[in-house]
Amino acid sequence: MDAKTAVKEIKQGNFSPVYCLYGSEKFRMNEFAAFLESELIAKEDRDFAVIPFDLSETPVQAVVEEAETVPFMVPRKLLVVRDASLFTAGKDNAKLEHRVDVLQEYLTRPAEFSVIVFLVNSDKLDERKKIVKALKSAGIVLPFNTLGAEELLRWVEKGIRDRGCTAAPGAAEALIACAGTGLQGLTAEMDKLCLFAGSGGTVDTTAVESLVPRGTEQNVFTLVEELANLRLDKAVGMLHELLKQREEPIKIAALIARQFRIILQVKDLSAQSYSQGQIASQLGLHPYAVKLAGEQARKFAGAQLREILSSLADLDYQMKTGRIDKVLGLELFMLRLGAGRPA
Known part of the structure; x- marks a missing residue:
């Protein structure tokens, strides 16, 4: 049962x-x-x-x-x-x-x-x-095991319905992107969004982006998504937003490296015919995070991801030894990444 x-x-x-x-x-x-x-x-x-x-x-x-x-x-x-x-x-x-x-x-x-x-x-x-x-x-x-990617989306949509509201297309995905995959945090945000929408109202992506604060990791994930899509102006803008929040540049670089490492691991394991659930178990990640990393992985070649990780390791060394200004180093990394991507 x-x-x-x-x-x-x-x-x-x-x-x-x-x-x-x-x-x-x-x-x-x-x-x-x-x-x-x-x-x-x-x-x-x-x-x-x-x-x-x-x-x-x-x-x-x-x-x-x-x-x-x-x-x-x-x-x-x-x-x-x-x-x-x-x-x-x-x-x-x-x-x-x-x-x-x-x-x-x-x-x-x-x-x-x-x-x-x-x-x-x-x-x-x-x-x-x-x-x-x-x-x-x-x-x-x-x-009561971790919900799969699609199960998590359905759980959020049901949670919004149970509170007397309707989830607009893309709202559940936007909420998870902002609040992460923790059910307790998602529950608190659903309470807030449905209170804002009112009984019988609709929770849309605009409301989610206006009312739900992003954590640092969620911001870095979105930053990497912008880089993957060659939207460098948005990526650099997000970097400056993180810096305004007093996030340490070395920490931002480490989180960017972590996300690219996950993308590479997901790409390699997918090539070995591992399922989404198996990859999540192997890497200790939520299945929804694996799903998104898989989508990002399709935008990069394996060799390119390894080059990016090598560049990030070199950047980390230069930042920690004072050989480059931290903020300038991150900006140059993003610009070079955009310039080096094939059309």
Whole structure:
């Protein structure tokens, strides 16, 4: 079962006695846990019915004991258990003794009045462990991995719709370009944009560019995009904007080099028939960043990218040794790059 199916089941009133949420997307895991709470527990009952645990501070047998205890003044309760590393392959460095056998026994006969949600901060569960097998038999295990490029776009568009607005063509892409791929940051910006647009309004690229501040990395990515398209006036203008924000020229050069290095790596791995997801995993990048780097990679030859990286390494040395003015060095690099590109 996936999260979308689980949400449908919950909306229909079908709750599992145990949920295990794992993966790299902590924001979506917390979002699902909050949704479950809103559907399972009445707002006025939450002070008594929602009970948090942290397995780095509390043994798992205490969680089981609470789950088996009849709720007080409420019809049912929700136990939210964080740091559930006992389901993963990593070593448990906690000083507490977790009686996993107690949990395993509970899973054979879970209490009807309790729902337990385990949140596991790991990309994988250890399928070899008996407790993981027991968990899969008794409850619902849901992965929350990094969204793919197209999934992220759909997530943003849905988020805007859920706030009573419509995303104009290109608005989702513009928002990700400005705010990055972090779901928490995107959520905050969607709240702001939809408040600005008003109920039933439209979020367009103009609003995004006016209201959403770009981070340094997002600005450098756009600067490289302008260079790739030979729009040198815009690229130099963006450089001066970064300098006005008191960004260190050496840092800007390093970020430009990082982006060109990513473009080269994506180009090389794509040539070896790696998929977008495989490249993202190999390089430790978000799939959306890989998608954009792939688009930029088509504008350069591999040999040209290596020459650019060599020039940036030389520029870094000259800037750090004082052999060239830092700002002048960056401007000359951009102009030479534009002059050296084939038509």
